[in-house]
Amino acid sequence: MPTTAPAFSDATASDGALRRFLHGLPGVDAVGLEARAASLGTRSIKTTAKAYAIDLAISMIDLTTLEGADTPGKVRALAAKAVNPDPTDRTTPRTAAVCVYPDMAATAAAALAGSGVKVASVATAFPAGRAALDVKLADVRDAVAAGADEIDMVIDRGAFLSGHYLKVYEEILAVKAECARADGTDARLKVIFETGELSTYDNIRRASWLGMLAGADFIKTSTGKVGTNATPANTLLMLEAVRDFREQTGVQIGVKPAGGIRTSKDAIKFLVLVNETAGEDWLDNHWFRFGASSLLNDLLMQRQKLSTGRYSGPDYVTVD
Numbered sequence: 001m002p003t004t005a006p007a008f009s010d011a012t013a014s015d016g017a018l019r020r021f022l023h024g025l026p027g028v029d030a031v032g033l034e035a036r037a038a039s040l041g042t043r044s045i046k047t048t049a050k051a052y053a054i055d056l057a058i059s060m061i062d063l064t065t066l067e068g069a070d071t072p073g074k075v076r077a078l079a080a081k082a083v084n085p086d087p088t089d090r091t092t093p094r095t096a097a098v099c100v101y102p103d104m105a106a107t108a109a110a111a112l113a114g115s116g117v118k119v120a121s122v123a124t125a126f127p128a129g130r131a132a133l134d135v136k137l138a139d140v141r142d143a144v145a146a147g148a149d150e151i152d153m154v155i156d157r158g159a160f161l162s163g164h165y166l167k168v169y170e171e172i173l174a175v176k177a178e179c180a181r182a183d184g185t186d187a188r189l190k191v192i193f194e195t196g197e198l199s200t201y202d203n204i205r206r207a208s209w210l211g212m213l214a215g216a217d218f219i220k221t222s223t224g225k226v227g228t229n230a231t232p233a234n235t236l237l238m239l240e241a242v243r244d245f246r247e248q249t250g251v252q253i254g255v256k257p258a259g260g261i262r263t264s265k266d267a268i269k270f271l272v273l274v275n276e277t278a279g280e281d282w283l284d285n286h287w288f289r290f291g292a293s294s295l296l297n298d299l300l301m302q303r304q305k306l307s308t309g310r311y312s313g314p315d316y317v318t319v320d
Contacts, residue, residue, distance in 0.1 A: 007249050008213055015166040022165055022209060028201035028237065037232035040276055041269040047306065050268065054303050057267040057295075058085060059093040060285040062120050062256070064293045065100060066127075066224070072107045075100055079111035086300050089307070095296065096285040097150060101126075102143035109147025120190070121148035124175060127194075127223035129154040133171060140178040144187050151179055152190040152291075154223060155207065157197050165210060172214035190218035190256055190289075196228030204234055208241035218254035224291060229259025232273060239277040252281065258291025264302040267295060 011021035045053060063082045065074060079098050086092040097118035098108050105121045112119060121143035125131035131139075140151055153175050159167045172191055179187040191211040195204050211219045219238055222229035235257040242253045255278070261267060267290060274282050282288050304310075 012166075012169060012213055015164070018165045018169060018210075019163065022206040025202075025205055025209060028205055030201050033201060033237060034233045037236045037273065040236075040272050041232055043269075043272050045268055045272075051303070051306050053268045053271050054264055054299050054306070055093050056283065057264070057271060057290065058299050058303075059096060060288055061095040061290050061292055061296055061299075062097045062099045062258075063095045063296060064098075064224070064258075064291055066122060070101065070104055072104070075104045075107045076111045079108055079115075079117070081296070082117045083112065083115045085296060086303070089304075092300070092303065096289055099152065099291065102139055102146065102148070105143045105146035105148045118149040119147055120150040120152055121146070122152045122154075122223075124153040126152070126154050126192075127225040129156055133174065136171070137174060137178050140175055144179060144181055148187055150188045150190060151175070152192055152220060154192045154194060155211070157194055160207060160210075161198070161203070165206075169210055169214045172211060172216065176215045188217040189215070190220045190254075191216040192220040192223055192258075194223055194226060195221045195230075195234045196226045201234070201237055204237050205241060208238050209245070212241070212245050212251075212253050216253060218256050218289070220256040220258055220291065222257075222259040222291075224259030226259075230257030230261055230270075230291075232269060235270060236273050236277055239273060239282070242282070243278045252287060254287040254289065255282065256289040256291055261290055261292055262294050263298045264295075267299065 010017060012018055063078055065078055082095040082098045085095065094117050097120040098112060099120040100108050102121050102123055105119055108119045123139040123143050124136040125139060143151060155168050156171060176189050179189050181187060193204065193207040198204050198207060208219050221234055238255050242255055246252050257270060261270065274288055
C-alpha cells in the first residue's frame with residue numbers, strides 16, 4: 001500500500017504491521033506533557049512581539065461557519081470579513097481561509113475569487129463521520145468540484161478505537177485521492193482526529209502518525225462540536241509528532257488546533273508552543289492554522305488597542 005513516507009512503507013504493509021508500529025511508539029508521559037504545555041503558556045510576550053504575534057495569528061485563521069442555519073448571505077459576509085477583517089485599517093492581514101460545508105463551497109469560492117484567501121470545506125460526513133465510504137468520497141468530490149482548496153475530513157473514530165487502524169489508513173488514502181482537482185493540483189487534506197473522543201494521549205500520538213503515514217497535509221485536533229477540543233497539551237503532542245516525522249522523512253506536515261481558542265491570549269500561547277516545539281518553519285499559515293469563528297474579533301480588538309492605545313470593545317467589530 002503506497003504512502004507519502006517511503007521510509008515507513010513496511011509499517012503500512014498490513015493491519016498487523018501497522019498495529020505493531022503504532023503501539024511501538026513511545027508512550028506519552030501525560031504529567032510531563034501537561035506541565036510543559038502549562039510552562040510554555042506562561043511565557044511573557046513584549047509589545048512589539050505581541051503585535052507581530054497578533055498579525056500572524058490573524059493570518060492563520062480558518063474563519064469558520066458550520067451551522068445548519070448557514071445561508072449564502074452569511075457565507076458571503078464571512079468571506080468579505082476574511083478578505084478585509086478591519087475596514088478601518090487596511091494593513092490588517094487577511095485570514096488564511098474560510099471554512100464551510102460542501103454545499104456552501106461554491107458560494108465561498110465565488111466570493112473569495114482572486115483574494116488569496118483559501119476555501120476550506122469539511123467533508124466525509126462531518127462531524128460524526130458516520131456514513132458509508134462511497135458517501136464520504138462523494139462528499140469530498142462535491143466540495144473539490146465546487147472550488148474547495150482544502151478538505152477537512154474526520155476519521156472513523158469507532159474504527160480507530162476498535163484497533164482497525166488499516167481501515168482508517170485506507171480511508172484517508174481514498175479521501176486523499178479524491179482531492180485531485182481538474183487543473184492538475186490537489187486540494188490540501190486536513191485530517192481531524194476529534195482528540196476529545198480518543199481518550200488518551202497515546203491514542204492522539206498514534207492517530208497523528210497514522211494520519212501522516214496516510215498522506216495528510218495537516219493533522220487537526222477537533223471538529224469543535226464536542227466538549228473537549230483543542231488544548232495546549234494535545235496540540236503540543238501533535239507538534240512533537242510533525243517535528244519527529246519531518247526529522248525521519250523530510251516531509252513537513254501542518255497542524256491545526258480547532259475549537260475553544262477564543263482570545264488573543266490563547267492564540268499567542270499556541271504560537272509559543274509552535275515556536276518552541278516544532279520551530280520557526282511552522283510559524284506560517286501554510287503549516288499552522290487556527291480553526292475558529294470568534295477568535296478573529298478578539299484579535300482585532302487587541303490589535304486596535306495596540307495601535308491606538310484605546311480598547312474599542314466588541315461594538316467596533318462585526319458580529320459573524
